[in-house]
Amino acid sequence: MKSSETSKHPVIVIGAxxxxxxxxxxxxxxxxxxxxxxxxxxxxxxxxxxKNKGFRFDQGPSLFTLPELLDELFVDCGKNPRDxxxxxxxxVVTKYIYPDGLQLxxxxxxxxxxxxxxxxxxxxxxxxxxxxxxxxxxxxFVFPIFLENPIREFKKHLKSSWWESFKMLTKIESFKTLDxxxxxxxxxxxxVQLFNRFATxxxxxxxxxxxxxxxxxxxxxxxxAYYVKGGMRKVVQAMYDLAVDxxxxxxxxxxxxxxxxxxxxxxxxxxxxxxxxxxAVFCNMDINKAYPVLLPKERQPKLLLKQEKSxxxxxxYWGMNLTETKFDVHNVxxxxxxxxxxxxxxKGAVSDDPTVYVYISSKTDPSDAPKGKENWFxxxxxxxxxxxxxxGIIETARKNILDKLNHYFKEDVSAFIEMEEVLDPIKIEQFxxxxxxxxxxxxxxxxxxxxxxxxxxxxSLKSLFFVGGSTHPGGGIPLCLLSAKIATHxx
Numbered sequence: 303m304k305s306s307e308t309s310k311h312p313v314i315v316i317g318a319x320x321x322x323x324x325x326x327x328x329x330x331x332x333x334x335x336x337x338x339x340x341x342x343x344x345x346x347x348x349x350x351x352x353k354n355k356g357f358r359f360d361q362g363p364s365l366f367t368l369p370e371l372l373d374e375l376f377v378d379c380g381k382n383p384r385d386x387x388x389x390x391x392x393x394v395v396t397k398y399i400y401p402d403g404l405q406l407x408x409x410x411x412x413x414x415x416x417x418x419x420x421x422x423x424x425x426x427x428x429x430x431x432x433x434x435x436x437x438x439x440x441x442x443f444v445f446p447i448f449l450e451n452p453i454r455e456f457k458k459h460l461k462s463s464w465w466e467s468f469k470m471l472t473k474i475e476s477f478k479t480l481d482x483x484x485x486x487x488x489x490x491x492x493x494v495q496l497f498n499r500f501a502t503x504x505x506x507x508x509x510x511x512x513x514x515x516x517x518x519x520x521x522x523x524x525x526x527a528y529y530v531k532g533g534m535r536k537v538v539q540a541m542y543d544l545a546v547d548x549x550x551x552x553x554x555x556x557x558x559x560x561x562x563x564x565x566x567x568x569x570x571x572x573x574x575x576x577x578x579x580x581x582a583v584f585c586n587m588d589i590n591k592a593y594p595v596l597l598p599k600e601r602q603p604k605l606l607l608k609q610e611k612s613x614x615x616x617x618x619y620w621g622m623n624l625t626e627t628k629f630d631v632h633n634v635x636x637x638x639x640x641x642x643x644x645x646x647x648x649k650g651a652v653s654d655d656p657t658v659y660v661y662i663s664s665k666t667d668p669s670d671a672p673k674g675k676e677n678w679f680x681x682x683x684x685x686x687x688x689x690x691x692x693x694g695i696i697e698t699a700r701k702n703i704l705d706k707l708n709h710y711f712k713e714d715v716s717a718f719i720e721m722e723e724v725l726d727p728i729k730i731e732q733f734x735x736x737x738x739x740x741x742x743x744x745x746x747x748x749x750x751x752x753x754x755x756x757x758x759x760x761x762s763l764k765s766l767f768f769v770g771g772s773t774h775p776g777g778g779i780p781l782c783l784l785s786a787k788i789a790t791h792x793x
Contacts, residue, residue, distance in 0.1 A: 310581075311570075311579045311580050311581040312334070312335040312336060312337045312551075312580060312581060313329050313334045313335070313336050313337075313580060313581050313582045313583070313584065313793075314336075314337050314338075314339060314570070314571050314578065314580040314582075314583050314584070315329070315336060315337070315338045315339070315583075315584045315586065316339055316558045316561075316571065316583065316584065316585045316586055316587055316596075317339075317340060317341075317347065317585070317586030317587050317735075317770065318338055318340035318342075318344075318345035318346065318347065318542075318552070318554075318586075319346065319347025319348065319349070319586050319734070319770060319771075319782070320347060320349060320537075320538065320541070320770075320779055320782040320783065320786075321586045321769035321770040321771070321773075321782040321783070321785050321786045322338060322340075322347070322584070322586030322769065322770070322786075323338070323345060323538060323541040323542060323544075323545055324375055324541065324769075324782070324783050324786035324787070325584045325586065325767075325769050325786040325789060325790055326338045326545050326548075326550045326584075327375060327379050327541065327544050327545050327548055327550070328375070328378065328379070328786060328787065328790040329584070329790055329793070330379075330545065330548035330549050330550050331378060331379040331380065331548055332790070332793075334581070335549075335551075336545075336548075336549070336550045336551065337550075337551045337553060337578070337580075338545065338550055338551065338552050338553065339553045339556045339557075339558050339571065339573060340552065340553065340554050340555075340556060341555070341556065341557035341558070341735070342554065342555070342733070343554050343555055344554065345538055345541075345542045345552070345554075346535065346538040346542075347362075347538075347586075347734055348361070348362040348363065348730075348734050348736075348741070349361070349362050349363055349534055349535065349537060349538045349779070350362060350535070350733075351533065351535040352619055352723055354619075354621065354721050354723060355621055355672075355720070355721045356621075356671065356672040356675075357619075357621040357670065357671050357672070357675070357677045357721060358533065358663075358669075358670040358671075358677060359619045359663075359670075359677050359679055359723075360533045360534040360535055360661070360663060360679065361535075361617075361619075361725065362534070363534050363778070363779055364534060364632070364661040364663075364679065365395075365522070365527050365632065366389055366527065366528040366529065366530050366534065366537070366779070367521045367522060367525065367526070367527050367528070367779075367780055368521060368525065368780040369389055369528055371780050371783045371784065372387075372537065372541075372779075372783060374787075375541070375544070375783060375787075376540075376544060379544060379547075379548055381544060381547070383540075386540035386543055386544060387530060387531070387532070387536050387537065387539075387540040388530075388531050389528040389529060389530045389531065390528060390529060390531070391410050391526055391527070391528050391529075392410060392527070392528070392529050392631055392632075392666065393409065393410055393411075394407050394408065394409055394410065394630050394631070394632075395408045395409070395410055395415075395522060395523070395527045395632060396408045396630070396632040396633065396634055397629065397630040397632065397633045397634070398496055398633075398634050398636065399633065399634065399635045399636065399710060400492055400636050401636065401637070401638045404422065404492065406418055406419070406422050406423070406492075406496070407630075408496075408522075408523065410526065410527070412434065412523055412524060415523060416430045416431075416434075419493060423489070423490040423492055423493050424489060424490055425488060425489055425490060425493055426489065429487060429488065429489070432487075433487045433488075434520070434523070434524060436487075436516075437516045437517060437519060437520040437524075438520055438524060440473070440474050440475065440514065440516060440517055440520075441517040441520045441521070443473060443474060444474055444514065444517060445517075448775065449775045449781065449784055450784060450787075450788075451788065452757060452758055452774070452788055452792065474512075474514045475512060475513035475514055475516070476512045476513075476514055476749040477512075477749060478512065478513045479508070479509060479510060479511065479512065479513060480497075480498060480500075480501050480506075480508040480509075480511050480512065480513045480515050480516065481494065481498050481508045481509045482513065483513030483516060484497045484498055484508075484513075484516075492636075495636060495640050497516070497519055498640060499634065499657070500515060500516070500518040500519050500522075501515050501746075502613070502683055503515075503518050503778065504518075504612065504742045504746055504776055504777050504778060505612025505613040505614075505683075505740065505741050505742040505745060505746075505777070506612065506613075506745055506746040506747050507644045507647065507648065507745070507747050508640075508644065509641060509644055510648075510747040510748065511745075511746050511747050511748075512746070512748075512749045515746065521780075529631065529663075529666055529667075531667070532667070533663050533667065533670065537779065553573070556573050556574065557573070557574075558571045558572065558573055558587075558596060559572045559573070559575075559595075559596070560572040560596055560597075560598075561583055561585065561592075561596045561597055561766065562577060562580075563597070563599070563600060563763065563766075566762060566763065566764055567763070567764035567765040567766070568580065568582060568583040568763060568764070568765040568766035569765070570583075571583060571596075580765075581765070582765040582766070582767065582793065583765065583766050583767070584767045584768075584769055584789060584790075584793075585766065585767070585768050585769070585770075586769050586770045587735050587770070588734075588735055588736050588737050588740075588743055588770070588771075588772045589603075589606065589607075589743060589756045589768060589772040589773060590606075590607055590611075590737035590738075590740075590743065590744075590772060591735045591736075591737055592768070593607065594607075597763075600762075600763065601762065603756065603760075605754070606744070606754060606755075606756055609744040609745070609754060610744065610745045610747055611686040611737060611738050611740035611743070611744060611745060612686070612740045612741055612742035612743060612744065612745040612746070612777070613647055613683045613684065613685060613686065613740070613741065613745075614683075614684050614685065614686050614687065614726075614727035614730060614738070614739040614740055614741055615681050615682070615683060615684060615725070615727075615730070615741060616652075616681065616682050616684045616695070616696065616699055616724075616725070616726050616727075617679060617680065617681045617724070617725040617726075618678075618680040618681075618700065618703070618722060618723075618724055619677070619678075619679060619680075619721075619722065619723040619724070619725070620677075620678040620680060620719045620721070620722055621671070621675065621677060621678075621719070621720050621721035621722070622671075622675055622676045622677070622678050622718045622719060622720070623674075623675055623718045623719075623720045624674075624675065624676060624718045625674050625675065625676060626676060626711075628710070628711070629660060629662055629665070630662075630665065631661065631662055631663065631665045631666050632659075632660075632661055633659070633660040633661075633662075634657060634658070634659050634660075635657065635658040635659075635660070635706055635707070635710060636657050637653060637655045637656060637657045638655055639653075639655065640657070642655075643655070643656060643657060643683075647683060647684070647685050648685075649685075650685045650688055650690060651685065651690075652682070652684050652685070652695055652698070652699055654698070654702055655702065655706075656682040656683070656699065656702060656703070657682065657683070658680060658681070658682055658703050658706055658707070659679075659680070659681045659682070660678055660679065660680050660681075660707075661678075661679040661681070662676050662677060662678055662679070663677060663679075664676045664677045675720075680703060682699060682703065684699075684726075684727060685727075686727055686737075686738035686739055686740040687727035687728055687731060687738045687739045688738065692726050692727070692728055695726075696724060696726060704716050726739070727739025727740075736772075737772075741771075741777065742771055742772075742776065742777030742778070743755075743771055743772025743773075743777060744772065746776070755772070755773055755774040755775070755776065756768055756772065756773045756774065757773070757774050758773065758774065758785065758788050758789040758792055759789070759792060767789040767790075767792070767793060768789070769782070769785045769786050769789045770782055770785060771785075773785050774788070775788075
């Protein structure tokens with residue numbers, strides 16, 4: 303195909319998840335004709351929603367951090383973000399409930415949160431001040447050179463010299479596990495458990511993942527956690543509206559079955575047995591699916607594909623016939639033995655005493671549930687799908703979750719459930735093409751895992767770019783937005 307002919311073709315984006323939508327918007331704003339192909343009937347990927355009997359649920363992510371990255375997307379496309387969505391900070395980020403009955407509130411105001419840890423867990427203010435200063439320094443170091451730039455740029459820093467590389471990795475605590483680091487910072491085991499939990503934000507194990515992940519509590523407690531008016535679904539709705547405004551053409555119910563490679567470059571895709579030529583292709587499919595499914599004839603990144611996968615999730619969406627006052631918007635009921643919980647996950651099983659996360663958006667947005675009722679998003683971490691007996695796991699987990707909730711409320715919570723839907727790893731894989739239903743692609747359970755994520759481009763495949771949670775810099779809405787920014791800037 304001649305280059306003059308190729309230049310007339312559109313750029314094709316595969317997948318209308320966060321990174322796919324962001325890529326399409328940025329490409330269109332750069333003057334490209336963009337076609338976005340999505341296998342499902344709608345946009346959003348993992349950021350979906352459920353509506354049933356007057357209840358509305360955010361299907362996936364529930365916490366909004368680094369809103370400036372989403373705002374930046376709209377500004378870069380010449381639009382005012384507030385014309386599309388708005389958000390605000392909740393006074394309490396998360397309410398933590400321990401098995402012995404202790405309750406602790408993670409206030410949005412950092413000093414109030416510190417005081418809560420001092421008053422209820424006996425932590426020392428100087429230790430907390432040092433910890434939050436430390437994780438701020440790690441974030442300030444990591445964000446600009448690693449998260450905002452192609453992975454090869456960070457690798458260049460590592461290649462400067464052995465000693466400089468060692469000092470850099472030591473500075474960001476790559477050689478220490480998250481649990482080991484938190485053990486050194488905090489006096490009380492409950493505080494350690496609280497901060498160990500942040501490893502789950504990218505599907506990792508705090509007893510194996512590097513302490514670098516302590517940048518996550520910095521995002522939540524120093525930079526702020528927010529609620530988007532209308533729920534998390536509003537984020538992708540706003541991005542879809544922006545894409546339409548920019549002239550992006552959407553093709554739903556259009557699964558791509560192959561990326562066409564010609565002379566070492568992406569020159570189109572196959573949709574419903576028809577070839578669609580392209581100037582370039584941006585792939586927002588999980589890398590673990592993209593290569594064997596869309597690029598079966600190309601050299602496979604075997605090391606990457608063999609990596610351990612992140613955890614998945616089991617979610618119960620419960621329409622509750624009650625208005626409860628004990629819970630906040632975001633709530634965590636901890637397990638007694640956190641280490642055992644992750645040991646079970648590592649073995650492909652689920653603990654009988656799982657940590658339970660309960661998100662109730664109707665607490666702040668009453669329209670998400672009928673009057674006098676609440677919408678409970680009830681989630682536990684589970685291993686990726688490896689042909690386990692999921693019906694049995696779901697049945698047992700539901701009982702164990704209800705036992706925990708009943709103990710907290712001192713009554714039978716199941717009596718108030720009037721509607722229920724369930725999301726498990728099998729459905730996650732079916733709906734989002736995530737390998738084994740892993741929420742974040744490959745896990746971060748080693749010091750080098752972050753450096754092994756797929757870059758925005760395979761050097762041997764020109765005109766083909768990779769974006770999304772399974773690529774650099776990682777999973778979650780902020781990092782998916784950054785992956786799109788990195789890839790489109792490189793285009």
